[in-house]
Amino acid sequence: MSLTADAIWKDVQAIRQQGPLVHNITNYVAMEFTANALLAIGASPVMAHTAEEVREIVAISQALVINLGTLSPVWIHSMREAMEEASRRKVPIVLDPVGAGASRLRTQTARELIAAFPPRIIRGNASEIIALGSDEQKTRGVDSLATSAQAYETARALSKRYGCVVSVSGATDLILQGDQELRVSNGTPLMTRVTAMGCAASALTGAFAACNPSSLHAAAHAMAIMGIAGEMGAQQAQGPGTLPMHFLDALHQVNLSHIRDRLRVGG
Numbered sequence: 001m002s003l004t005a006d007a008i009w010k011d012v013q014a015i016r017q018q019g020p021l022v023h024n025i026t027n028y029v030a031m032e033f034t035a036n037a038l039l040a041i042g043a044s045p046v047m048a049h050t051a052e053e054v055r056e057i058v059a060i061s062q063a064l065v066i067n068l069g070t071l072s073p074v075w076i077h078s079m080r081e082a083m084e085e086a087s088r089r090k091v092p093i094v095l096d097p098v099g100a101g102a103s104r105l106r107t108q109t110a111r112e113l114i115a116a117f118p119p120r121i122i123r124g125n126a127s128e129i130i131a132l133g134s135d136e137q138k139t140r141g142v143d144s145l146a147t148s149a150q151a152y153e154t155a156r157a158l159s160k161r162y163g164c165v166v167s168v169s170g171a172t173d174l175i176l177q178g179d180q181e182l183r184v185s186n187g188t189p190l191m192t193r194v195t196a197m198g199c200a201a202s203a204l205t206g207a208f209a210a211c212n213p214s215s216l217h218a219a220a221h222a223m224a225i226m227g228i229a230g231e232m233g234a235q236q237a238q239g240p241g242t243l244p245m246h247f248l249d250a251l252h253q254v255n256l257s258h259i260r261d262r263l264r265v266g267g
């Protein structure tokens with residue numbers, strides 16, 4: 001399996017040219033930053049979580065991103081409606097099981113939604129991915145207590161069971177589908193000191209999935225751009241307060257030579 005700067009750049013150009021509409025049912029914490037990250041890369045965000053409208057919004061969208069960050073029964077109902085409509089229309093679905101392993105509601109809801117409406121891509125941190133397969137795994141709220149390598153077996157099992165891509169974030173991002181595996185080692189630990197970086201990764205994954213029919217490559221390209229923009233942003237930032245601003249600027253500015261210079265495949 002290959003991951004090249006040219007292929008990543010082709011997707012970034014496609015996003016900038018096509019401006020895909022990405023429908024997000026996401027959490028209160030991440031909403032604004034997620035919308036800004038999508039705009040900065042060249043996509044169009046829409047946040048809509050009311051059951052009465054989600055089917056209509058899915059119908060005009062090129063991707064659906066489901067994020068379990070601030071769940072409630074009303075939201076779960078909307079997620080089901082949206083995922084059913086997206087499955088019917090073949091709109092790619094990305095699911096981020098935020099906080100799976102921290103509460104039964106999160107773990108069980110994530111498992112149920114994935115089983116009922118298998119997404120194209122499951123995108124989470126290592127603790128969350130492991131928790132989808134084991135009740136023993138705990139998550140520190142929404143933060144990971146594991147490495148992506150530790151999530152390898154669960155990620156493989158999930159991918160094989162649901163036929164989906166599993167994208168696990170961490171110092172090295174692991175992206176796999178069946179026996180096909182990609183690893184990206186871009187990024188900086190400062191990204192974990194800012195909330196909603198993972199949520200932004202999931203939303204960007206939706207934008208890439210809207211423009212690249214290979215879910216595996218879409219997911220890997222999104223993680224590479226996240227990491228590269230994170231590094232570029234961190235070079236300008238003074239700390240967690242200024243990272244989001246410089247990260248968004250980097251998403252807007254990133255070009256082929258940035259990608260060629262920084263891409264670190266494997267790890």
Ligand SMILES: Nc1ncnc2c1ncn2[C@@H]1O[C@H](COP(=O)(O)OP(=O)(O)OP(=O)(O)O)[C@@H](O)[C@H]1O
Pocket residue numbers: 098124125126142143144169170171172173186187188189191192194195196197198199200201223226227230
């Ligand atoms: N130790 C690290 N070194 C470099 N990059 C990292 C590291 N940990 C995470 N990242 C990068 O930070 C981004 C967010 O990943 P992370 O695993 O923190 O997501 P998350 O836990 O789902 O975040 P959140 O729930 O706060 O939105 C990814 O692009 C990932 O590659």
Ligand SMILES: Cc1ncsc1CCO
Pocket residue numbers: 027029030069070098142195196197198199
């Ligand atoms: C901090 C936090 N809590 C619920 S969702 C969220 C955003 C990062 O996942």
Ligand SMILES: [Mg+2]
Pocket residue numbers: 096098099124125142198199
């Ligand atoms: Mg997360």
